[in-house]
Amino acid sequence: MNSLINTVNGSYSGSAWIGLFDDLNSWRWSLNNAALEGGYKRWYVQRPVNSGGRSLCVIMNTYGLWNEYPCSYSNHLICYDGRENVSTKYVYVNQLKTWTEAQSYCREHHTDLISIRNENEIHKIQYLFKKEFNSVWIGLYRTRSWSDQSNSSFSNWRTGQPDNAGNSEYCTAVSFSDSGSWTDENCNTALPFICYSVSSLTSSRQYHFVNENKTWTEAQRFCRQNYTDLATIDNMEEMKSLINTVNGSYSGSAWIGLYDDVNSWRWSLEDNDFYQEGERDFRNFYHQPDNYNGKELCVYMSYENWFDSSCDNKYTFVCSDGRENASQKYIWVSEGRTWTEAQSYCREKYTDLASVRNETEHQQILSVSLGNVVWIGLYRNRLWSDQSNSSFTYWRQMVRSEVAQPDNGFNIPKQTGHQHCTAVSLQHFGQWTDEQCFNSLPFFCYSGEQIYNNFYYSN
Numbered sequence: 351m352n353s354l355i356n357t358v359n360g361s362y363s364g365s366a367w368i369g370l371f372d373d374l375n376s377w378r379w380s381l382n383n384a385a386l387e388g389g390y391k392r393w394y395v396q397r398p399v400n401s402g403g404r405s406l407c408v409i410m411n412t413y414g415l416w417n418e419y420p421c422s423y424s425n426h427l428i429c430y431d432g433r434e435n436v437s438t439k440y441v442y443v444n445q446l447k448t449w450t451e452a453q454s455y456c457r458e459h460h461t462d463l464i465s466i467r468n469e470n471e472i473h474k475i476q477y478l479f480k481k482e483f484n485s486v487w488i489g490l491y492r493t494r495s496w497s498d499q500s501n502s503s504f505s506n507w508r509t510g511q512p513d514n515a516g517n518s519e520y521c522t523a524v525s526f527s528d529s530g531s532w533t534d535e536n537c538n539t540a541l542p543f544i545c546y547s548v549s550s551l552t553s554s555r556q557y558h559f560v561n562e563n564k565t566w567t568e569a570q571r572f573c574r575q576n577y578t579d580l581a582t583i584d585n586m587e588e589m590k591s592l593i594n595t596v597n598g599s600y601s602g603s604a605w606i607g608l609y610d611d612v613n614s615w616r617w618s619l620e621d622n623d624f625y626q627e628g629e630r631d632f633r634n635f636y637h638q639p640d641n642y643n644g645k646e647l648c649v650y651m652s653y654e655n656w657f658d659s660s661c662d663n664k665y666t667f668v669c670s671d672g673r674e675n676a677s678q679k680y681i682w683v684s685e686g687r688t689w690t691e692a693q694s695y696c697r698e699k700y701t702d703l704a705s706v707r708n709e710t711e712h713q714q715i716l717s718v719s720l721g722n723v724v725w726i727g728l729y730r731n732r733l734w735s736d737q738s739n740s741s742f743t744y745w746r747q748m749v750r751s752e753v754a755q756p757d758n759g760f761n762i763p764k765q766t767g768h769q770h771c772t773a774v775s776l777q778h779f780g781q782w783t784d785e786q787c788f789n790s791l792p793f794f795c796y797s798g799e800q801i802y803n804n805f806y807y808s809n
Contacts, residue, residue: 369497380489403512463489573795580607607735618727644758669696703727
C-alpha cells in the first residue's frame with residue numbers, strides 16, 4: 351500500500367481506482383466453497399443489493415426466505431452434520447454468534463454451516479425448528495473480488511466505508527487526500543487509476559545443477575531439503591536458463607520435476623455440488639489405464655469398457671446438459687473430434703463432457719451412444735513436483751528411427767509402460783524424454799521465486 355501511494359509522489363490528492371470490486375453474484379456455500387451460480391435460490395427480495403455496503407453473509411427467516419446481512423452481526427445458526435452415525439442431520443444452535451463465529455462453531459462440533467440445495471430441505475428445516483427461531487445464519491456468503499482474481503484479504507477502508515450509498519457503489523478507490531484509505535464509488539464515475547505489472551530481474555527461478563546420480567525420488571528429496579524443489583519450467587526463457595547452469599560441463603540426461611501420475615484422473619465438470627462422496631471415483635477401465643505410448647491422457651468408452659487414449663484422436667462424444675428445463679440429460683454427438691474440441695463443443699452448447707458418477711449413469715450413456723466409441727469427461731495432466739500448473743513442454747521430437755517423446759518405454763524391452771519421470775537430454779539441446787523413475791541420473795533443482803511489483807498511476 352505504501353509503494354502504491356509513493357507512485358503519486360504528492361502530485362495528486364484526489365481518488366483513483368484500484369482493482370477491488372463488489373460482485374453481487376459471487377455467493378458461495380461455506381461447505382466445500384461451492385459457488386451458488388445457477389443453483390437453488392430463495393431471496394426475500396428480487397436480488398441482493400448489498401444495502402449498507404457490508405452485507406456479505408446470509409440469514410434465513412422462519413418462512414425459509416433469505417436475506418443478505420452484515421457478517422459482524424450476531425444471530426442464531428443451523429449447522430449441518432454429515433458424519434456417519436449421527437442422530438440428526440441439522441442442528442439448531444441457540445447461541446448468538448457472528449457469521450464467522452457460527453462457521454467456526456459448526457466446523458468444530460459438526461461439519462459446517464448448513465447449505466440449502468432445494469425446496470425439500472427448506473421444508474425439513476421449517477418442520478424441525480419452526481417454533482425455535484425468527485432468523486438464523488446459513489452457510490451462504492461472499493467476499494469482494496480483485497480484478498486479477500487474487501485472493502488477497504487486505505483492506506484499508508476509511509471509517510464509515512464501504513457504505514454503498516444509493517445501492518450503486520460497487521467499485522473501490524484510493525483516497526490520496528485521506529492517507530490512501532479506501533472508499534466505494536459508483537463504477538461509472540471517471541477517475542484516475544493505479545495499474546500494476548509483474549516482472550522479474552531475469553528468470554523467476556534460479557536453477558542448480560547437481561551432478562550426483564540419484565533416482566527421481568531421491569533427487570526430489572535432495573532438492574526439497576537443500577533448495578525449493580526439483581526444477582519446474584514455465585517457458586523457453588527458463589529452459590535456456592536451466593541449460594546454461596551446466597555451462598557445457600555435462601552432456602547426458604538429468605531429472606526435472608515433471609512426472610506422470612497415472613492415478614490423477616479428474617472430470618472436466620468440476621462443480622463440487624454435482625458429486626456426492628465417492629462419485630468422482632467411479633471407473634470402468636478394462637485392463638486400463640496403461641498409457642501405452644506415453645500420450646494417453648484422455649478417456650473414451652467402447653461399449654461398456656473404458657480406455658485411455660491420446661487426446662488428439664478423434665472420436666464421437668457424449669455431452670451432459672445440467673441446465674434447467676433441459677429435454678435430455680445426455681446428448682450423443684456423432685461428429686468425430688479431439689477430446690479438447692469435444693470439451694469446447696459441450697461447454698458451448700450444453701454443460702460439459704459427460705461425467706459418469708455411478709453404474710446407472712454409465713448405462714444411460716451407453717444407451718444414448720448406441721455402442722459407439724465416445725469421449726467422456728475423464729482426463730489427466732502430467733504433474734510437477736512443486737504442484738505448479740505450468741503447461742510448458744519441450745519433448746524430443748521423432749528423429750529418423752527414434753520414437754517421439756514421451757513414449758513410456760515404447761518398444762524398449764522391460765521398460766514398456768514403466769517410464770513415468772522426465773529428464774532433460776543435454777546432448778539433444780535440452781529436449782525432454784520420459785525415463786524409468788528408478789534410473790540414477792544427475793538432476794536440476796530450483797530455488798525460490800523473486801517477484802517485483804511495479805505500480806503505474808494514470809491520470
